[in-house]
Amino acid sequence: MGLLSQLKQEYKTLSIVGMAKNAGKTTTLNYLIEEAMDDGVVLGITSTGRDGESTDLVTGTDKPRVFLDAGTIVSVPVKLYELADAGLEILRMTNYSTALGQMMLCRVAESGYVQIAGPVNTKDHKKMCQEMIDLGAELILIDGAVDRKSIAAPETSDAIILATGAVLSRSLKKVVEETVHILSLYRLPELEPGVFRDAILSNREAEKIMLMKQGKIEVLDLKTGLSASRFLDEAIDEETEYIYMPGAFTMSVIADIHPAKLKNVQFILKDPTKIFMDALPWQQLRKKGFSVKVLDHIEVAALTVNPYSPAGYSFEHEELLKAMRDAVEDIPVFDVKVGGGV
Structure with a gap:
């Protein structure tokens, strides 16, 4: 065929x-x-x-x-x-x-x-x-x-x-x-239906970074993670479950986030085309426990x-x-x- x-x-x-x-x-x-x-x-x-x-x-x-x-x-x-x-x-x-x-x-x-x-x-x-x-x-x-x-x-x-x-x-x-x-x-997994997905979809026009902590949504006054790595590190605590990043995802986005914090949260991206990272650094990141899902896979x-x-x-x-x-x-x-x- x-x-x-x-x-x-x-x-x-x-x-x-x-x-x-x-x-x-x-x-x-x-x-x-x-x-x-x-x-x-x-x-x-x-x-x-x-x-x-x-x-x-x-x-x-x-x-x-x-x-x-x-x-x-x-x-x-x-x-x-x-x-x-x-x-x-x-x-x-x-x-x-x-x-x-x-x-x-x-x-x-x-x-x-x-x-x-x-x-x-x-x-x-x-x-x-x-x-x-x-x-x-x-x-x-x-x-x-x-x-x-x-x-x-x-x-x-x-x-x-x-x-x-x-x-x-x-x-x-x-x-x-x-x-x-x-x-x-x-082919990254999609974020399952629920409170956080609904919150993201209802705020798509604002397109700002969002966090979920114990079921509560926190919207940061940031539209991109670029040059905002240290602000993200400050915003993430032990109660943070998810982080939605509406823009491009590069190593600079997470450069200043403590490795222990990276392991304990799940990053959510709009879709896989937002990821700008070569195979080796991506594999190294995943080996360190980095977890990511998307709203829509390809x-x-x-x-x-x-x-x-x-x-x-x-x-x-x-x-x-x-x-x-x-x-x-x-x-x-x-x-x-x-x-x-x-």
Whole structure:
């Protein structure tokens, strides 16, 4: 069974997230588009930025273009409409505005290459995806072209496909370790329903650090833990059970908190994309008893691996595939270049 056949049974919207540039994100997108063409699945295609151009606008390197089959629903801003090789039928002028002009929803009338883009705002993206489904799309693929962290956020889509590969390191072991680290963050346990979760959700607009002590909620006049580590240390006492951190979580957030206090409280984060920490310091922190949960974890539907790096080195694809599958046994792993299924 192909990757798309598995995914469309469970999800309506999927974000494709690259761990780094040249990890194989656009190649994964094209692979899924080809499968949809073979299976007769009507796709909706959009992006968090811009994709489908032949040259990377940042690095100047060649990029895979995006070829769409007739019947596909695609989001295209006004300024990219004329650049499409495909014949596009405009279905709807939306209210979503971008730097490339007003966003249009189009149906591909004649197959060809298309440069795609979409709203950067998450709420607008969600609304637009629903519009594409209303227009007949059976599965929405969202290309994470701008910010690889934010596009993974759980409110963006039902699940993500994570693209990883040789571009991360010349060491196969390190590629696997870094990928497993990100997966472990994305799959952190969620805070169970209860008093503290209700308190956080009812105060989300304020987005301030919150503590729970013996069932009572204390709101600190701090919107981020950055540069506030010593204030947190003062606020935490033996009665503190939970701490909600609405912003970014880095080592500096907890640098001045006494190690004994760290072991006795549970940190709560909005979602895993708020964590900015490499594998080694994260593992060291967890070994010291640090405990963390999230309001919403990230569903990882599949993992794709790219054995080639633009730096000129590569891994043997079967070796990379096996190493990754051994490390993440419960997630489907594909090498889309060779059509490697589960």
